[in-house]
Amino acid sequence: MIRQIIHIDEEKCNGCGICAEACHEGAIDIINGKAKLTRENFCDGFGDCLPNCPTGAITFEEREAPAYDEEAVKANQAKKEEEKKIEHNHEGGCPGSKMMQFESPQETPETNQSNMRSISRLGQWPCQIKLLPTEAPFYEGAKLLIAADCTAYAYANMHEDFMKGKITLIGCPKLDGVDYTEKLTAIIRDNDIKSVSIVRMEVPCCGGLQIAAENALRNSGKFIPWQVVTISRDGRILD
Numbered sequence: 001m002i003r004q005i006i007h008i009d010e011e012k013c014n015g016c017g018i019c020a021e022a023c024h025e026g027a028i029d030i031i032n033g034k035a036k037l038t039r040e041n042f043c044d045g046f047g048d049c050l051p052n053c054p055t056g057a058i059t060f061e062e063r064e065a066p067a068y069d070e071e072a073v074k075a076n077q078a079k080k081e082e083e084k085k086i087e088h089n090h091e092g093g094c095p096g097s098k099m100m101q102f103e104s105p106q107e108t109p110e111t112n113q114s115n116m117r118s119i120s121r122l123g124q125w126p127c128q129i130k131l132l133p134t135e136a137p138f139y140e141g142a143k144l145l146i147a148a149d150c151t152a153y154a155y156a157n158m159h160e161d162f163m164k165g166k167i168t169l170i171g172c173p174k175l176d177g178v179d180y181t182e183k184l185t186a187i188i189r190d191n192d193i194k195s196v197s198i199v200r201m202e203v204p205c206c207g208g209l210q211i212a213a214e215n216a217l218r219n220s221g222k223f224i225p226w227q228v229v230t231i232s233r234d235g236r237i238l239d
Helices: 018-022 070-093 158-163 181-190 204-220
Strands: 002-008 028-031 034-037 058-064 142-148 167-171 193-201 226-231
Touching: 002 034, 018 028, 142 158, 142 181, 142 204, 158 193, 181 193, 181 204, 193 204, 204 226
Parallel strands: 142 167, 142 193, 193 226
Antiparallel strands: 002 058, 028 034
């Protein structure tokens, strides 16, 4: 059918994500740093997203498009509300997800001896991206380490070389089956983050973690020092 629907000019879009937040129907996603109308049948054509766009990238157009599907929109909204409840229960209801911040251990000549056990450099709990809140005291003034799960097993000196002095966020986009972009964007945008280090494996599926972190940095609107380190499957630093 021919109807009014939004059009997003990707040349003008800066990927801020404001339109996606303004769209209550969930028709817009941020993909590769750009807003995209991913669900035409979710767009009601009223344009709540238009006045929120800082670059004027969104306009109306009349064209062939699927009819607005109110029932599908309501089902999607209900699904998101349920996901939020589950996430809230993980963050606040599960004892294993209770937020904790750890003091850095005091180093002495004894703890530095080779015959002593290694010191944990984990600065907070939880550390899984899916369980972490978007705002917490341990983020303030923090250096973030966003690491793939497997890196700590492949790279023997992970704690000393990468985790020391940082807040550690770990995940596996393949196993978790989620896009971390939205949560990482909120963490970087809403807290005083000083730097971001991304440590990934050389395997292709780890690219999802790197892309999510890079998109989050862009979407946050902040200019923060960041770096990517790739670990080989046999435990070497590749770059």
